[in-house]
Amino acid sequence: MLKEARADEHLLTGPYRVVASTVLGVVVLAVLGALMGPQWDPVPLTDPLAVETPSTAIGNAPQLERYEVRQRVVTVELDGASVQAQLSEPVGATGPRRGIVFVHGAGTGTYDEAFYEQARVLAESGVVTLVPNKRLDTYTLRHRDYVQMAEDYARSVALLRSLPDVDPERVGVYAESEGGWIAPVMAANDPTIEFVVLVSAPVVPPRQQAAFAADNYLRATGVPHGVFRAIPRAVGMAIPGGGFEYIDFDVTSYQRRMTQPVLMVYGTGDSSMPIVQGAMQVIRDAAIAGSSDVTVRYYEQATHGIRVGGEIVPAFLRDMAGWVVGLPETAGAAPKVAGDQPTQTFLAMPVPEPRWLHNGDVVAVTLIASCLVVLVAGLVAPVARGAEALSARRRGAPDPASGAGDRPPPLVHRYAPGVARWAGALGIGVVVTVVGFVWYILAIARLALDYTSNGWVVTGAWIGVRALGILVVAAAVLLFRSIRRNRARGVPVAPGAARGIALVVMIAASAVLLVVLAYWGVYQLGI
Structure with a gap:
């Protein structure tokens, strides 16, 4: 015992x-x-944006002409630097032509690696296009000044306007991804810019977009719930080493001064961007600026940059060119919101600070x-x-x-x-x-x-x-x-x-x- x-x-x-x-x-x-x-508890998006028709065709878009394209490289003088830019001109087009300047996203920096299809189709349709290289001496992972970048791209707008074959009153901007934080600054600071094309635009501040993308990526990857706690604790903290002030840049005040017609384009397969919330916010901001000319298009299964299987969606090129060439008739034409029905589960929202x-x-x-x-x-x-x-x-x-x-x-x-x-x-x-x-x-x-x-x-x-x-x-x-x-x-x-x-x-x-x-x-x- x-x-x-x-x-x-x-x-x-x-x-x-x-x-x-x-x-x-x-x-x-x-x-x-x-x-x-802090914990991570994103708010569900309960106010969906309904498309009017599954067809992405632009109302009042004209029949596109087809021109040969001549290309040459020009130099854009900036404040303290210069960049090369590729100019594409329609051969045989009569009279001063409409022009467009392309604004890079985060993943591109030179004209030979970005916007080839977009610039080509626009030039073939009679629009003079200018794709400048991104200025890199002031652009790093830790430092990005979107207002200053807007001023740099404004030099490209000025150069395009100075060309004899371009109508200076009909020059607009095309911005993709990160460029969506730059183009509204350009439009607000220069009301004479004719139009704005926003493709895969984040709209919300970079910190919110990063947390939103991380949440979607992790859900798609199928990680255990506990890993989501890292989102606000990593994205919400001050980045080691300093810098990254741009992560809290809010473009809203500029969008609310943007009176130009706007074409917004998203792919419904793009999980990195708030594709519903972004469009709704630009529509509201434009209304505050006194404009109702916001056209929104969604392309089925297209990812960031409107691509499916790595290839750009042909319908997007057709619709984008038709909208640009057809201005001003296409600016307010119906349908305003069309294409594949977008879904966004959670809001991109302010990130809790640790x-x-x-x-x-x-x-x-x-x-x-x-x-x-x-x-x-x-x-x-x-x-x-x-x-x-x-x-x-x-x-x-x-x-x-x-x-x-x-x-x-x-x-x-x-x-x-x-x-x-x-x-x-x-x-x-x-x-x-x-x-x-x-x-x-x-x-x-x-x-x-x-x-x-x-x-x-x-x-x-x-x-x-x-x-x-x-x-x-x-x-x-x-x-x-x-x-x-x-x-x-x-x-x-x-x-x-x-x-x-x-x-x-x-x-x-x-x-x-x-x-x-x-x-x-x-x-x-x-x-």
Whole structure:
């Protein structure tokens, strides 16, 4: 009976308590991660934009003419720089012609890699087109000034207007993607611009668009719900290293001064843009400016840039050219909204700002420094042991590591039983979990941007990261259990100042990393 009672007591005080303490630790970290906020809870879009007809044909569009095209490269002088631009002119067209300047998105920068089809079809239809290279000396990942960029593109408008074959009163702009934040600035600052074409325009500020795109990408990839917590915590924080002021640029005030006719074009397969919300906002902003001439077209399954299978949609080229050539008759022609019925599940909305970890520099430095501290602290014991062995040899004493000799070695400084093992498991485990989590986020980002999914990565790797996180908590429990037991027996836990400091520092750095992992959702329990 006594042996059975002791066995039951061992069960209750051994593995059972370790498991219970681990579960408690995970729950505490989950609650802490939830309280550190913010959460991600996008608002559903409940006011859909209904198309009037599935046909994208432009009302009052004329029969397009077909001209030969002559191309040449010209130089656009900017403030302190110059760029090359490709000019495409219809051969044999009579009288001053309508002109159009193309504004690049984020993914393009030169005339030989962008807008080839659009510029060609417009030129063949009698419009003089100018595709300038993007100015890159003031354009970086960290710095983009959309107002200044609008001034640079305005130089291209001025150059096009100066050509003898171009009617200076009939020059408009075509903007795609990121250019959708530039063209409204140009139109607001220069009311004599005749028209604006916005293709795959974000409309909302870049930070909101980034969070919206990340949400859609992650949903399409099929990631576990806990990963969504990273959206506001990554997108909402200040980016490490500074810069990125443009991420909060709001084009609304310029759109509300945009009186020109506007053609807005989206593909219903473009999950990176708020295709319903964007069109509705431009319609409202134009109304505030006193204009109702906003024409919206949606193309079935077309992705960003109005492409299907990598090829630009022919109907889009036809409709866009018809709208431009047919102005002003096409500006207010019915139908105003047509094509494939668009769907947008959630609103692109302001991103909650992290309360505690808003500063990206602090987050990056904390992660890197804590990992380095853990790794360095783990080297203290072997270095200290080597120093003690060397000191013992110099005094002619037996090597404490070997235990040789008949008398006890004079310096035997070792961690108490179990402490080194579990401290090492905690330190190595938490660093590996951090590295695994960072790898997972990067892998998910790559899948999302490629519009692909991989169940082994999406679900399997997430389970693996979370399992590692739980094992790290278990190692922490076992470490503190070893410390408590050795203290109860009067055994020094970490003899020597170096070992004592190393143990405390390693535990503190590991605790910081555990809190960071909790913040990013590794321990979330649906809280």
